[in-house]
Amino acid sequence: MNYSHFYNDYIHAVYATPAAKDSLAACRVTERLPGVPFSIVASKDDIPEKHKNQKTVFLTATPGKKFGPCPGSKRHLCCNYLTINLYEGCPIGCSYCIMQAYLNFEPVTVNVDIEAITKELDEVIQSNPDTPIRIGTGETGDSLFYDPLFELSKNFIEHCAQFPNVYFEVKTKSHFVDHLLGIPNKGKAVVAFSLNPQEIIDAEEGIASSLAQRLEAADKAVKAGYLLAFHFDPIIRVKNWQEMYLNVADQLSQFEKGKIVWISLGTVRYPAQLKDRLGSRPWLYDEFVPCRDGKHRYIQRIRTEIYRSVAGWLTESTGAPLYMCMESPAVWRRVFGKISSKIDNLCAIFTKVHR
Amino acid sequence: MTISPFEALLSMSGEYDLFLDIKAWPKLLFENNLTPPVILADDVPIWGFSLMRQARDIGIPELPCMRISPAEKKDLLYIAIALENRAGSYSWEERKNILEFCLINNIAVDDAIIQTIEAGRFTDWQKKTEKYIGFPDSLKKLVQSRMLDIKSAEKIVSLPEPCIALVYEKKEKLTHSERRIFLEQLHEVMQRDGLAEKETSALCRTMLDAPDPVKLLEAARYPNLSSMQKEFLQHAQLLRKQGIALSAPDNFEGEAFFIRFPFVSRQNFNKKVNALQAFENHIDELFTLL
Numbered sequence: 309m310n311y312s313h314f315y316n317d318y319i320h321a322v323y324a325t326p327a328a329k330d331s332l333a334a335c336r337v338t339e340r341l342p343g344v345p346f347s348i349v350a351s352k353d354d355i356p357e358k359h360k361n362q363k364t365v366f367l368t369a370t371p372g373k374k375f376g377p378c379p380g381s382k383r384h385l386c387c388n389y390l391t392i393n394l395y396e397g398c399p400i401g402c403s404y405c406i407m408q409a410y411l412n413f414e415p416v417t418v419n420v421d422i423e424a425i426t427k428e429l430d431e432v433i434q435s436n437p438d439t440p441i442r443i444g445t446g447e448t449g450d451s452l453f454y455d456p457l458f459e460l461s462k463n464f465i466e467h468c469a470q471f472p473n474v475y476f477e478v479k480t481k482s483h484f485v486d487h488l489l490g491i492p493n494k495g496k497a498v499v500a501f502s503l504n505p506q507e508i509i510d511a512e513e514g515i516a517s518s519l520a521q522r523l524e525a526a527d528k529a530v531k532a533g534y535l536l537a538f539h540f541d542p543i544i545r546v547k548n549w550q551e552m553y554l555n556v557a558d559q560l561s562q563f564e565k566g567k568i569v570w571i572s573l574g575t576v577r578y579p580a581q582l583k584d585r586l587g588s589r590p591w592l593y594d595e596f597v598p599c600r601d602g603k604h605r606y607i608q609r610i611r612t613e614i615y616r617s618v619a620g621w622l623t624e625s626t627g628a629p630l631y632m633c634m635e636s637p638a639v640w641r642r643v644f645g646k647i648s649s650k651i652d653n654l655c656a657i658f659t660k661v662h663r
Numbered sequence: 664m665t666i667s668p669f670e671a672l673l674s675m676s677g678e679y680d681l682f683l684d685i686k687a688w689p690k691l692l693f694e695n696n697l698t699p700p701v702i703l704a705d706d707v708p709i710w711g712f713s714l715m716r717q718a719r720d721i722g723i724p725e726l727p728c729m730r731i732s733p734a735e736k737k738d739l740l741y742i743a744i745a746l747e748n749r750a751g752s753y754s755w756e757e758r759k760n761i762l763e764f765c766l767i768n769n770i771a772v773d774d775a776i777i778q779t780i781e782a783g784r785f786t787d788w789q790k791k792t793e794k795y796i797g798f799p800d801s802l803k804k805l806v807q808s809r810m811l812d813i814k815s816a817e818k819i820v821s822l823p824e825p826c827i828a829l830v831y832e833k834k835e836k837l838t839h840s841e842r843r844i845f846l847e848q849l850h851e852v853m854q855r856d857g858l859a860e861k862e863t864s865a866l867c868r869t870m871l872d873a874p875d876p877v878k879l880l881e882a883a884r885y886p887n888l889s890s891m892q893k894e895f896l897q898h899a900q901l902l903r904k905q906g907i908a909l910s911a912p913d914n915f916e917g918e919a920f921f922i923r924f925p926f927v928s929r930q931n932f933n934k935k936v937n938a939l940q941a942f943e944n945h946i947d948e949l950f951t952l953l
């Protein structure tokens with residue numbers, strides 16, 4: 309990858325705390341982006357106003373919880389996912405991104421203190437030796453957009469590979485997997501792609517890679533020995549959504565059965581107080597209702613119809629375990645006939661991890 | 664010192680005539696020369712336009728006046744705003760006047776000026792005021808008359824002017840919050856359905872002519888939800904006739920319906936149970952709502 313050529317467009321300044329300035333990630337960025345100014349600051353607050361935007365990267369090794377359970381959603385079924393806040397912030401610019409609304413004027417934070425995070429992680433893994441554990445870095449930003457530059461995922465993949473019960477998942481809307489392909493010991497590492505029909509990618513997903521690029525990257529990853537996952541989240545009910553999503557589902561049949569460890573589904577949603585910040589996207593003019601966790605979603609009956617259709621197509625094309633992200637027990641019962649804990653092939657995903 | 668006649672001053676261009684005639688000064692104060700003085704700098708009135716207009720209207724021939732030394736326009740503006748002394752309660756039209764004064768005279772709208780106008784923090788003052796300036800007249804009128812807040816006005820700015828004028832004209836049909844919801848939903852329907860100006864205006868008129876415009880428009884904005892509500896009401900009415908209350912989860916978000924009924928005797932209880940048994944025929948239809 310020609311780093312300076314690509315990342316120069318997305319990174320205009322790099323700041324690092326004194327503790328992060330000599331990290332491997334800092335060395336890589338100074339070496340690979342020689343033209344981008346690199347400065348030391350005591351904290352994020354000290355970044356000059358003109359650089360408080362998403363074209364600035366802030367490297368930090370400040371202690372603090374960087375690892376924990378995914379916050380889930382009140383009164384909705386949680387999949388007991390553990391998240392590492394490796395990259396906080398994202399330049400992709402999806403129209404529906406709630407984080408965008410919060411973090412627009414924030415530099416992208418990269419937590420470079422891998423050792424500290426790994427230590428926290430080990431404690432959890434050791435107290436759950438027989439429980440399937442899913443850990444991912446894609447909750448606070450795209451796992452792989454900056455990763456070719458900083459190469460931080462590699463550490464976690466290699467580390468987690470020692471534990472047969474740990475699935476370490478990187479989740480992306482990019483196609484940047486090449487730097488991960490040569491890692492010799494991958495264990496149960498999962499390379500996951502968020503997918504949407506190309507029409508929706510074009511309209512809503514900023515500078516994300518195309519569907520074809522993502523699927524090609526998935527193919528490379530699986531051939532290199534990774535497990536795969538796909539996230540249909542958010543599913544947006546646009547005109548002809550059935551044809552569009554069926555078409556994407558069909559394309560997943562190219563992957564060997566068993567290599568896709570899970571597929572998640574989630575219809576588009578937003579907290580009421582952020583509606584204004586989402587601007588005037590056409591999908592916002594659909595019918596949304598407030599749900600019990602305070603987020604607005606399509607009417608339950610419509611969501612159920614969407615999930616049933618998409619789940620049906622995906623089951624047919626992949627046979628992979630499916631789950632819904634942040635959905636109510638009512639919707640689970642209507643779509644799958646039961647709630648997650650009662651579905652056999654979801655045990656690995658929904659078993660509670662003790663902390 | 665007094666000025667007289669001040670007609671001449673009033674007919675001058677009135678560069679500093681920035682404020683609306685908000686305060687009504689009692690006649691007695693005029694008659695006894697007890698009003699604050701009109702302020703002049705270089706023979707140009709800086710503050711006191713409202714006083715002069717009121718004096719003229721009630722036939723007072725002269726007013727107290729004070730001359731100050733000529734100063735930078737920015738300082739004179741501060742003086743005018745400080746004397747007006749209504750921080751936090753200026754209307755958008757007044758904010759517009761102040762901003763336009765600053766822009767014409769190359770005065771930077773800094774925090775110090777904003778604080779004299781707004782009494783405390785006010786983010787994006789200039790941006791918001793510029794937005795107000797860019798509104799069509801009908802929308803300005805709605806905001807200026809406090810019938811719509813600026814934030815909601817921003818959202819619906821692309822609604823055709825006739826719609827906004829109509830909402831103003833029929834102001835008694837909607838409360839403040841109903842008006843906001845009405846305009847926002849009208850805007851959303853227009854965007855969703857790609858309605859042209861004529862169609863949107865016709866829709867607006869139909870809605871406002873209806874006895875309950877908000878409800879009618881809500882049905883247009885949320886067609887699925889409102890038809891579900893209608894369907895549910897039909898079921899609920901069947902039971903209500905038998906003294907049984909049927910309720911659904913809010914917005915049909917959930918998995919259970921509830922029934923509740925009082926019973927006063929075995930006979931009465933049996934009657935309700937029979938009614939429920941008869942209602943069983945509708946159960947499947949009911950569950951399609953969830």
Ligand code: SF4
Pocket residue numbers: 397398399400401402404405406407408448449450481
């Ligand atoms: S890729 Fe994810 S984090 Fe980045 S903008 Fe899109 S939704 Fe937000």
